[in-house]
Amino acid sequence: MSIPRLFVKWGETKAAYNLFAHPSATPEAIQHTHREQVREALGSPGVKLLLEDTTDCSWSGNEPVPGLGPIGTGAEGLQGFQLHTTLAVAWSHEPWQSTGLSRRPAVEVLGIADQEYHVRRARRESEPIPLDSQDIGRESQLWERATERLGPAQAEASWLRVCDRGADIFSFLNSCQTHGHGFVVRASADRRLEDPQPGQKRLLFPTVRAARSLGSFELELRARPGQAARIAVLEVSATAVRLRSPQRAGAAAGRDPAIACTAVRVFESQPPEGVAPLEWILLCSEAVDSFEQAMECSLQYATRWLIEEFHKALKTGLGAERLQLKQAANLFAAIAVMSVVALRLLHLREVGRATPQAPAARSGLGPTELAVLEAQSGRPLKTVSEVLAAVGRLGGHLGRKSDGPPGWLALWRGMDVLLMMVCGFLLAKNLLDYG
Incomplete structure (x- = not known):
């Protein structure tokens, strides 16, 4: 998309260019009023899901854009940045027995609670990758920085951070607990569990897979590359666990307090022929004692797909990566505006689907x-x-x-x-x- 395509008059086009080039036109300033309204909605009673994900925004094939950095593996010469978005939605799931539907429940899209535009620093070929886990530039810190900006959960509201495997970071889960945020995070690492007795060693995945099924439900799975949309019969189990703290700079493994949570396993025991069985192992901050609670945790995670749909609306629908601005800061300002516009498309499709x-x-x-x-x-x-x-x-x-x-x-x-x-x-x- 080119900026002139959006405006009828040259004066309006020039004003847009001037706005995006202004030093004070940061994404935070542009979205300030919108985020304040979202923050007010987040403070109302009820469960709010904070759907979170990172997407690469690329301007590869164009002339170098000052302020952008390497993306991908860094070896292909790609330029761009990582957009980390936290999308707030209101959760109002009805009891399963009253719906009988295989679709995830409808949610109300509240808006963008937080965004970060992260540019990787280009390194020389001879420069080693830093080993310090506290390096501010590491992508793993995106999740924790979002926690700091969101701040403590408000008294009457229940906030749940819903994230894919990229957020399976011990320090991030710990920061959620410190700020009063719940979480539903898909496990990536087969973590060591806190030993119930000295000399015993338990790992997360085999422990969870040994738990008995609490029941089954149907869920409509969206189409994926190489996979058609389908309705899957999913079983769920739940296991209370204590995640052992990993080794970090200045502290041995197990030195920091363990994180108590519930591991909910969502799995297909009989997938269709030729289809890889679905399995999610979800780390849930809440206690899960019943099939209904395990299924609700599963549906909350399924709602995470909305943040991927938002990024598709921004990149494929509005064509954010086709912008032809010549400075990274100008691109950030334009995409901050487009992000709010993309919410209209997301809302229309979500309401139309649900x-x-x-x-x-x-x-x-x-x-x-x-x-x-x-x-x-x-x-x-x-x-x-x-x-x-x-x-x-x-x-x-x-x-x-x-x-x-x-x-x-x-x-x-x-x-x-x-x-x-x-x-x-x-x-x-x-x-x-x-x-």
Whole structure:
């Protein structure tokens, strides 16, 4: 995407360039009001999930952009940065028996609670990689720095950090407990457990796999590269564990206090022929004593997919990596704006997936946008599903039964066309009103 494509007048385009180039236009400053509103929503009673992930943003193939750093393995000459986003959603899962659905529960998208734009430092070929685990530049520190910026959980709210295997870091889990954050983190390492008796040695994975199944449920799994979407029959088990602290600079293994949590195993005992069985081993901060609690922990982790969808909306839908700005700081400012815009697409798709028959007003589009979209469609738009399909059609989505829902690119193109049509409608209205 080019900046001139977003604006009709040259003055508006120039103003955007000036904004993104201004020294005070940092992502934190640009998103300040938005994040304050999200922080206020996070303080309300109830369970809030903080979905967290890191994505590489690449400008490879272009001229070198001052301020960007190496990405990937660093050997390919790729340039870019890592975007670490914490997305806040409200969790309101109904008891399993009352739904009978195989889809993860719907959530309310609250917004961006935190973002970090991390640039790796380029190293010379002869320069050794630092061994200090406290190196501020290490990607493993992204999770803990997000904890520090989020601060302690507010009194009436329950915050759960929901993360993939990249967050299976002892110091991160410890920082969550220190700040009053719960967590649901997929285990990556077969950790040593605190020995119940001297001389015994237990590891996480075999201990969890030995636990009996508490029951099974069905869950719709999204499509993955090389794997079609499907409904899986998943079993769950739960084991209370104490994670032994690893060795760190200045302290031997087991010197720091252990972390008490529950390891929930989510697994397929009978996968379809030719399909690798799914297995998640989830580290959950809460006590899990029943099938219902284990299943809820599983569904909370399944909701983590939303943060990946957000990054797809930003990169594939809005084309963040196609920006042609010449300084890293300018790119950061533009992407901070685009991140908030991407939330509209995420909200529309989430509501359309979860509650397709909800009234059209729940789509997140304003009254004028809905009126213009309905006029263009030539048919009433009464539900969120109909709004989603209409926006997709504007973006080139054919909407046949075999096509599935509109993708991010079709949604962004459709929303872009709709906003242009709304501008035209308002201009025409002004001409009629004022001659």
